[in-house]
Amino acid sequence: MTEPKVPKWRQLADEVRRQIEDRTYPPGAVLPQIKPAAEARGVSYETMRAAYKSLEADGLVRMVKRVGFKVMEPPMRRRITRGRTITRDPARGYIFPAASGPDEPWEVHGRPLAGFFPAPDEVATRFEIESGSETLRRRRVTSPAGEPPFQLVDTWISPDAVADAPQVAEKSTGPGGVYDRLEEAGHGPISWSETIRVRMPDREEAQLLAIPVAMPVVETIVVGVSARTERPIEVTIRVIPGDRVELFGELQRGRSARWPVSPVAQGPNS
Known part of the structure; x- marks a missing residue:
């Protein structure tokens, strides 16, 4: 051939x-x-x-x-360890799995924005509101200090949650940020779930992240659920260029995969 x-x-x-x-x-x-x-x-x-x-x-x-x-300057590929543990810093509040060390300084590109925008389908479905409804969105583009934009983060907060905790719509949300204000308003303890997928960026995302629209992105969607209503009250969508991140996780043996393999596990014809 x-x-x-x-x-x-x-x-x-x-x-x-x-x-x-x-x-x-x-x-x-x-x-x-x-x-x-x-x-x-x-x-x-x-x-x-x-x-x-x-x-x-x-x-x-x-x-x-x-x-x-x-x-372009060759990007630094960063590893995100996909653990399940959310930690807390007394000064910063809750800390989710990240692509940096605990003491690495990060910077914001441009100006963080907070305002009401039409909710995309993904968010509207979670909040059980009509798609396109005006919904609070907090947006920031961040990266490790001195590096090009690493991630675009949109945090959407449900209308009911904004009514309960109006400070989440202000420029400064105070110590602990949005999550502390929501929990103080009676929604604590918030529980979270995460979905990860790969997709293509839209033109606005590509522009903010300084990437071509042909560059795939890693999207993580974290949904925060109120302990009081048992309904989603915030959806955080993080978009990271595909050439700047790798996901890492430790694999563990289940009971059936213990070593050494027992005769019973090997089976009669082994």
Whole structure:
């Protein structure tokens, strides 16, 4: 059997990738414009464009309007240990599994926002409200200090919870943040569940995270449930570029997998 032929656009993408890796095009450099690059290699405009778009999808370059395809700084991939334990710091309040050490400083990109926005379907379903209803959203884009945006975090709070704890809609929610205000208002202790999935970003998310729309993202959805009403009162949606994170967890042996294997577990025909 003959090896399948590698498409020309992929060959070109691999060539430019090597030039990025050997710093012929260092971070911050702009790749040659598509038309002259295509002419220099004797290929069509669309073939060269497909090569550049492939590099963009891999997070190596980013299309900047009126500039071209700019080489990106290689991202630092961070590990999130998917434990089940939520801890608490007296100064900061509840702390969820994160991609940093306990003392690593983080910074906010832009200005944190708090306001009322149409609830997306995911949130409206949880709160049992009509999709598009005006709902409190607190948004921030953060990263470890000195690094590009790492995550976009939207915390949505149900209308009933806002009525019980109006301070959650203010710019400063006070010590312990939103969760402390909700629990003080009678919803404590809040319990949480988490869903993790991979999807493509929308244009706004890609812009805020400085990634191409072709870059998959890891989305975690944490739902906080009130102890008083037993209904969701907050939904936090965290979006992280797929090239910046890896999920890690320790695997444990169940009773049936204990070592050494017992004769009964091995079975009569072992």
